[in-house]
Amino acid sequence: MAKPLILVSNDDGITSKGIRVLTEAMTALGEVIVVAPDSPQSGMGHAITIGEPLRLIPSDLFEDIGVDAYKCSGTPADCIKLAKHHVLKDRTPDLVVSGVNHGSNLAVSVLYSGTMSAAIEGAIEGHPSIGYSLADFSHDADFSHTVEYIQKIAKEVLENGLTKGVALNVNFPPKQNQKIQGVKICRQAKAHWEEEFDHRKDPYGRPYFWLAGNFVNNDKGEDTDVWAVDHNYVAVVPCQYDLTAHHAIAQINDDWDI
Template identity: 55%
Template sequence: MKKPLILVTNDDGITAPGLRALIGYMKKIGDVVVVAPDSPQSGKGHAITIDNTLFSAKLVIDKEEGTPLEYSCSGTPADCVKLALQELLDRRPDICVSGINHGSNSSINVIYSGTMSAAIEAGIEGIPAIGFSLCDYAWDADFEAADDAITSIVQKALEYGIPKGVVLNVNIPKADKEQLKGIKVCRQARANWKEQFDKRKSPSGRDYYWLSGEFELLDQGEDTDEWALSNNYISVVPTQFDLTAHHAIQGLNEWGFTKKS
């Protein structure tokens, strides 16, 4: 049987240790092609390049059997997926995995995440997709603790499929393998960033700003990703890219908008 084709991408850049770890895990499952940014793209969300040129370079060419093809891309994570699907792959991937991100993409962070936006871009194209993040921002973070769980989640997604219009957001707590309690399917916690700007002056006297903030959890539910992570569970949140607030439609119709006959 033909091995599944796995598209691997991220937002931390093609040299990131988290990406290298994910490539290693995916090689156990199928044929791997990597298309990732040539520099860090954290916090870019679903940005795409429309006012500049995109460049891509093939990094690995026909080494030993089983060595993944790797391409760097000068654009955003979403650009990487678009370029992969339209130009670089010779067949449609069976699944797209993004990560492993250095840092959390739980709760409200999913909105800003380049990691998840790459997965969402694949999902928009009808390709099963998963974003993986480790709640450790260190460049030398330990990605090995969750190797079995990551492999299992991808294998199950290939076996059972992911519901249409849904992308999985997987976050892994900073914990040793022995401390991990398992995998928990959750909802996204209600949270926010209490932001502030540090105002400074450049040597030339010009004002500039440095964004900082404090994470504010507004949700004490025990069915959330934040609860799971704080209790050493790997959280899996089914995330949809249809942003329609369906529950609000009826109420808005009661505003009495006029319609032309």
């Protein structure tokens, strides 16, 4: 039987440590092709490039493990679109995976995440898709404990599929002395960022701003992605691109006089 075709992307860029970990993990499961940004695209959300040309250049970064790769000048969503229309052409991926992101994508962060946007784009195109993130922003973050679960979750999706239009948001706790406790299928925590803008001046005296802030979680539920990662579980949240607030339709129809 033919091996599953697996498309790999990310938002940290094709040279990142996380995409190397993910690509190597996927080679044990199928035929792998990488299409990833040529530079970091964190926080780009689901942006696409429409006002300037996109460049797609073959890369030999994964030649040592026998994987064809391409670096793209665009966003993570651009990478998935170009993979479908140009790189894969008449082939359809059995799985789209994105990551492993250097830093978590918990709660509302999923909306800003380029990692998850690549996965969501895969779901929009009709492919089972997963975004992986590690809750460790340190420069020398250890990804080794993620591999076992990256493969387990990907195998489950390849064997059982996903509901159409759904992508999985998977977050790993940072490497600790204790072993990961297991996997929790969760909801997205009702948590948010309280932003601050640090007002600074450049060497020429011109003002600029640097985004900062604190993550605030007032959700005390033990069924959330934040709780799971805080308690050393792998958090898996099924996400969808349909943002319709179905519960609000009746209220608006009842209350509005238009």
